[in-house]
Amino acid sequence: MRENKNKSDINAEIQRSGFMNFFSFPADSFVKLVTFSPNEYIIEESLLPSHLFFLTSGRAKLYTTLANGKIALIDFFRAPCFVGEMELVGHTQDICSVQAIEPCVCLALPILQCREMLLTDPVFLRKICLYLGGKNARNIRSLTKNQAYTLENRLAGFILLSTATDIYKEKHSHAADYLGVSYRHLLYVMAQFIEKGFLKKENRIYRIADKQALLELAHVVDPDLFF
Template sequence: MHILTAKKRLHYLEEYPIHDFFSFDIYPYLEVCQFDKGEWIFKEGSFPDTLYYMVEGKAKLYMTHKNGKVSLIEYLEAPRFMGEIELLNEARYTKGIQTVTETICFSITQACKEKLLADALFLRRLCVFLGEKATNMTAKYTQNLAYPFENRLATFIQLSADQGIYKERHTEISEYLGVSYRHLLYVLAQFCDEKILEKKKNGYYIIDEERLQQLAQEIQ
């Protein structure tokens, strides 16, 4: 992670006017930072002292179970908060968050924590975000029950692809989407046969974005 220069900072603050979220001047407590692809934003078990607001990019949320197994819990897309539960002191130790693409975040130090927790405008914004987050998690669960796997996989490929290339780990994604490893490979092969994807050494290339979108839209 590195802090962006003043010129780039100004660009992102103009592009994404986060000051609207607060009733006080947030800029003295804020930096604009960039995470490279595959970099950890939060390492699991740490206690973050920073609230992030992702404005560009994608990331994955991981959790380690008591038996040592690591599970992918959620795909995170901009715009969204990260570290908000830790800010509210509901969870002392965070889950792991790793970037999927190059990611731009606003970093807000908890030096202004008391100001944040007393700011009705910010708390209202945070409540809306948490409500949408809960709704999206419920929607994902019901989609797993209501729609064929082909539609759910198309949606997931659109979500997780980076520059038109899908290359997630099969074991991780089969668990995340609630299907067998074998069935995941079968449907990926089916997409290749239908010329939606093309398999190469470094992943699956999306070659028919329109058809993939059609399959995904049946859920949306």
């Protein structure tokens, strides 16, 4: 995590993102402007976050380690969104990892200084309730889509969500678990994507060769998906 202390940059990001619309107290007096590199942790598993983050640009993924040692992908985040809001409101068990997929810019409020103000701010609490309700509805829609659409459509969206700079390198086991399919079925569809020229295999990674084709498949599931 790198902090930018330039006041002009901080104010510009606050204005651009509409950050102050979430608060009735002077949150801009406490906020920091921070950047995370690809693969860097925004929140580390089992560690209470020191900040409430508002992701203003970039994408990240949420995952956890199961009791048997397997890694389970849970969700993907894209700006604008909060990161660490569950821990702020008291959900401190089973803290999951949030890892940047691409460069992520965040406005960060230190929880030690701002916790009481945040939890007694009616504007913030209303906004966060609406945000959590929207996230829950989105998760329900995702579960429904997993049952209603083919793996080709869902895998195309997954590849686009988890890819930075057109390089896909997610482990097949993680992808198969997230999409609710067998490892063999996933490999079969990946091979089809290579045969059709959507992907190009390069050693242990895949390079997106035809993003438009993947977008067309993904848009069947989510017409609002864009990259």
